[in-house]
Amino acid sequence: MEMYYGSHVEADAKSTFRLFKYNAPPSNEEGAVGLEAHTDIDIITILCQNEVQGLEIKSREGIWSQVTIPKGCFTVIVGEALKVWSNGRLHAVKHRVTLSRDEDRYSLGCFLLPKRCIEVPREMVDEDHPLLYRPFTFSEYIFFFLSCKDADKRDKALELYAGA
Numbered sequence: 803m804e805m806y807y808g809s810h811v812e813a814d815a816k817s818t819f820r821l822f823k824y825n826a827p828p829s830n831e832e833g834a835v836g837l838e839a840h841t842d843i844d845i846i847t848i849l850c851q852n853e854v855q856g857l858e859i860k861s862r863e864g865i866w867s868q869v870t871i872p873k874g875c876f877t878v879i880v881g882e883a884l885k886v887w888s889n890g891r892l893h894a895v896k897h898r899v900t901l902s903r904d905e906d907r908y909s910l911g912c913f914l915l916p917k918r919c920i921e922v923p924r925e926m927v928d929e930d931h932p933l934l935y936r937p938f939t940f941s942e943y944i945f946f947f948l949s950c951k952d953a954d955k956r957d958k959a960l961e962l963y964a965g966a
C-alpha cells in the first residue's frame with residue numbers, strides 16, 4: 803500500500819476537522835445515545851476527546867462494547883474508502899457514542915476524504931481475495947449514501963453502490 807500513499811493520500815485526499823460537544827444527559831437518561839450508530843465513509847478518522855468516555859464499537863457478532871481511551875491518546879477508525887482500497891481486508895467498524903456521566907463530552911475529529919475516484923489496487927486482488935468493489939467517484943457515493951434514508955439501506959450503501 804505504501805507505493806500508493808503519494809498518489810492516493812498526499813495528492814488526492816483532503817482532511818476536514820470537526821469539534822463535537824455532547825451535552826451531559828439528564829441523570830435519568832444514563833446511556834443516552836449521543837451519536838447514532840454508523841460507519842465512517844472516509845479513508846481514516848482520527849479522534850481525540852476530553853476525559854469523558856462514550857465511544858462504543860460493534861463486534862461482527864453484533865455486541866456493543868465501550869472503548870476506554872487513555873488520556874492523551876488518539877482513536878483511529880478505518881473508514882469505508884480504506885476498506886475499498888484494501889479490497890475488504892480492513893474492516894470499517896460500526897460505532898456510536900453513548901453518554902452516561904454528568905459531564906459534557908468533547909471530541910475533535912479529523913476526517914481524511916478521497917477527492918476523486920477510488921479503485922481497488924490490482925495488488926489487492928488475488929484468488930483468495932476476488933475484486934469486491936468497482937471503481938467509483940467518491941463524491942457521487944456520498945450523494946448515494948445520504949439519499950439512503952432507511953438505516954438498513956445506509957448500512958449496506960457501499961455494497962449496493964459499488965459492490966462488484
Ligand SMILES: O=C(O)CCC(=O)C(=O)O
Binds near residue numbers: 837847849851899911
Ligand atoms: O465523538 C466521537 O468520539 C465519535 C465521532 C464520530 O464517530 C464521527 O464523527 O464520525
Ligand SMILES: [Fe+2]
Binds near residue numbers: 847
Ligand atoms: Fe464516526
